[in-house]
Amino acid sequence: MATGFGFTLNATDGAARTGVIHTPRGEIRTPAFMPVGTAGTVKAMLPESVRATGADILLGNTYHLMLRPTAERVAALGGLHKFMNWDRPILTDSGGFQVMSLGPLRKLTEEGVRFSSHIDGSKHMLTPERSMEIQRLLGSDIVMCFDECPALPATEAEVAKSMRLSMRWAQRSRDAFGDRPGHALFGIMQGGVTRDLREESAAALKSIGFDGYAVGGLAVGEGQEAMFSVLDYAPCFLPQDKPRYLMGVGKPDDIVGAVERGIDMMDCVLPSRSGRTGQAWTRRGSVNLKNARHKDDPRPLDEACTCPACRGYSRAYLHHVVRADEIIGSMLLTWHNLHYYQELMQGLRDAIAGGRLAVFVAEFHAQRAEGDI
Numbered sequence: 064m065a066t067g068f069g070f071t072l073n074a075t076d077g078a079a080r081t082g083v084i085h086t087p088r089g090e091i092r093t094p095a096f097m098p099v100g101t102a103g104t105v106k107a108m109l110p111e112s113v114r115a116t117g118a119d120i121l122l123g124n125t126y127h128l129m130l131r132p133t134a135e136r137v138a139a140l141g142g143l144h145k146f147m148n149w150d151r152p153i154l155t156d157s158g159g160f161q162v163m164s165l166g167p168l169r170k171l172t173e174e175g176v177r178f179s180s181h182i183d184g185s186k187h188m189l190t191p192e193r194s195m196e197i198q199r200l201l202g203s204d205i206v207m208c209f210d211e212c213p214a215l216p217a218t219e220a221e222v223a224k225s226m227r228l229s230m231r232w233a234q235r236s237r238d239a240f241g242d243r244p245g246h247a248l249f250g251i252m253q254g255g256v257t258r259d260l261r262e263e264s265a266a267a268l269k270s271i272g273f274d275g276y277a278v279g280g281l282a283v284g285e286g287q288e289a290m291f292s293v294l295d296y297a298p299c300f301l302p303q304d305k306p307r308y309l310m311g312v313g314k315p316d317d318i319v320g321a322v323e324r325g326i327d328m329m330d331c332v333l334p335s336r337s338g339r340t341g342q343a344w345t346r347r348g349s350v351n352l353k354n355a356r357h358k359d360d361p362r363p364l365d366e367a368c369t370c371p372a373c374r375g376y377s378r379a380y381l382h383h384v385v386r387a388d389e390i391i392g393s394m395l396l397t398w399h400n401l402h403y404y405q406e407l408m409q410g411l412r413d414a415i416a417g418g419r420l421a422v423f424v425a426e427f428h429a430q431r432a433e434g435d436i
């Protein structure tokens with residue numbers, strides 16, 4: 064590849080695709096789930112453990128790292144890969160989404176977003192240009208445009224205004240990113256749940272030109288039905304030969320539905336965050352290990368799972384360490400959840416490659432009991 068970054072589509076099944084993203088730091092099998100490594104760590108996991116779950120790429124968090132230890136310090140120490148001992152691809156977000164969710168602590172203008180640090184109250188300004196500089200200093204392989212994700216509820220006029228600001232920021236991000244062989248810049252489509260605005264946003268991004276395209280502005284409370292109705296048309300507005308990244312998704316059934324509709328990459332804090340609260344995700348549904356009904360149960364969490372938590376421990380033990388708030392509880396459940404998510408992605412990739420996605424999806428839903436198991 065000319066730029067050291069490329070995307071090979073290997074098979075399709077309906078709107079779903081499976082392929083490989085090539086980067087100088089390694090290949091990313093798609094559809095891909097990207098674990099979130101918030102402040103230079105996937106919480107409760109060693110990097111080699113994250114790799115053992117099957118992850119090809121993880122997410123770095125610009126907002127946290129710019130505040131602590133600062134992007135300049137990470138750069139001086141050799142960049143984020145060296146700093147956190149992960150030598151495979153890293154995608155960093157722009158920092159914008161988290162600043163927006165800070166609420167009153169921030170001020171939005173055409174220039175960018177001014178905000179106070181949640182750590183020490185210090186003043187900061189994020190702009191498309193500064194976000195590109197921070198992500199360059201971190202050394203990430205896939206850089207995200209600086210965008211605005213409108214908070215719900217929002218009128219169509221507010222969504223249109225916000226989307227057009229994000230498109231101006233996308234141009235500024237592209238200009239500031241420059242020419243960086245081996246590194247990719249992804250644009251982010253906005254437009255809420257309005258088809259015309261989604262189409263306008265996709266056209267704007269395509270005219271600027273990106274190495275990949277994210278679908279933003281979803282999984283922000285609109286509900287699965289509304290999200291799927293947007294995904295029934297939005298991915299097709301994007302170039303079919305470039306990766307499509309749905310931001311912030313999701314529960315296992317959200318992921319399956321998004322892949323069916325043509326999404327290639329996803330990220331979500333759910334498997335790691337819920338693992339720390341004692342919630343396990345399995346092929347048969349979710350299990351709350353805090354529930355007293357597990358306290359005498361000698362069976363593993365999931366008999367069919369090969370992860371360390373399921374191979375070495377009983378539900379009774381998991382219940383005990385979660386109730387006692389023991390660190391190993393977070394370790395084991397985070398490992399299991401990330402392992403399950405990667406196993407689901409491998410199942411989706413194989414099903415699409417074999418032209419049997421419909422069968423896989425039917426079995427996926429049939430196995431999931433309602434409520435706790």
Ligand SMILES: O=c1[nH]cnc2c(CCNCC3CCCCC3)c3[nH]c(NCc4cccs4)nc3cc12
Nearest residue numbers: 099101123124156160212279280281282283310311
């Ligand atoms: O339009 C968007 N633009 C930019 N980012 C978005 C994100 C953040 C994706 N994960 C980043 C990670 C970077 C590293 C740290 C963790 C996040 C979203 N997350 C969600 N839903 C999940 C949600 C999470 C929280 C509230 S809704 N919708 C999103 C929409 C956008």
Ligand SMILES: [Zn+2]
Nearest residue numbers: 368370373399
């Ligand atoms: Zn397991």
